[in-house]
Amino acid sequence: MNPVPKDNLDTLSQLFIGQLLKGDFSEATIQFDDRMKKTISETKLQQSWEDVTNESGILLQLTPTRSSNNEGYRIIVIKCRFQRFDVDVQLVFNEQGKISGLNFTPIKNIYNPPSYVNKSSFNDVAIEVGEGEWALPGILSIPVGLDQFPGVVLVHGSGPNDMDESIGPNKIFRDLAWGLASQGICVLRYDKMTFKHGKQLTPEMVEKMTVKEEVIDDALIALKLIRKTDNIDTKHIFLLGHSLGATVAPRIGLEDPDLAGLIIMAGLTRSLEDTLLDQYTYIYNLKGAITEQQKAELESLKEKVDKLKDPKYKDKIATQDLPLGVPIAYWRDLQENMPLDVVKEIDMPMLILQGERDYQVLNSVDFIGWKTALKERSNVNFKLFPELNHLFIKGKGKSTPEEYNVEGHIDDEVITTIVQFIKEL
Structure with missing residues (x-):
């Protein structure tokens, strides 16, 4: 044979x-x-x-x-x-x-710390965010040799992220935590609930879940926890959100008005469903020619997005007819709490950062959206980084999904900008 x-x-x-x-x-x-x-x-x-x-x-x-x-x-x-x-x-x-x-x-990828990290200037301490069966593993990066220091809680983007927000060889939350801790700022990061406890979520729980249960509730617990850290300056506690975490940061600020400020890294101002359609259209057109299968997939996604937006369907859409197969409760919660509506209800200082090469969150729409909505606010700072992608890692040309598999680090100018914002308040 x-x-x-x-x-x-x-x-x-x-x-x-x-x-x-x-x-x-x-x-x-x-x-x-x-x-x-x-x-x-x-x-x-x-x-x-x-x-x-x-x-x-x-x-x-x-x-x-x-x-x-x-x-x-x-x-x-x-x-x-x-x-x-x-x-x-x-x-x-x-x-x-x-x-x-x-x-x-x-x-497993070996993490090589960026040059701006000084590991002798802080200690990593394991903690738990929350209690009981739903507790989340976390790490406090605590500066050494200081009588008092500000604190930051990091809030992840969409999907089941670990505490480092690992993507390929990149660990952007570890970059942020260690970079800021090297400059005398205490940072708390933790595993996302859907990462640590995803398998314990029943279908009934998933059906009812919104971004409140997935993201916001744990962020509020983490903020209470960091305030109990020895030598922390409780008047200078900040929340830093990336991607989805940045998008819902104003909602967390509304729930915790004692925050000293918000740091928004690549936060959406559009609806998530519109963003998904734009992202898939961008990715499928990267090579210049789109296949018939990709055309069909985009048309199917557009039909689901249109149905989600149509008032006549309201709560009558089956999960399989929704984008990404995410239940209706999640989508409706986001639709009813658009970032630019929520941000009008808070008046705390904000730092809004954006990479110009980001194809997931757009400078031309989302960053401009923040700037337009908040242009009258004297306590809001904006910074656009021409060479950075969605992960705030430097690159050239059009950003692609494959770029996330190349080892890199949060750009040092991002760290410097955040440190300056925190220490000047």
């Missing part, structure tokens, strides 16, 4: 990975040869996969396969690029095209 051609094995490998990603472990084991079926059951395959991917975050990219031969077997390796780390999936195929060997290798 002739060996199965490599192109066919590449297709089988992609199929197998797709089944793992969908959680279809029963179908995946059908590709095993007889020996593998006796060695690795469907349950064991699921456990092995979840052991290496439980903390990996969302899938960003599948890299092209690489292959080799060994004693009549064909070895195929596919790198799965997840949000927080990569996983190499090694598949060993026999001549009949059946899987006779399997190995998952997580490749």
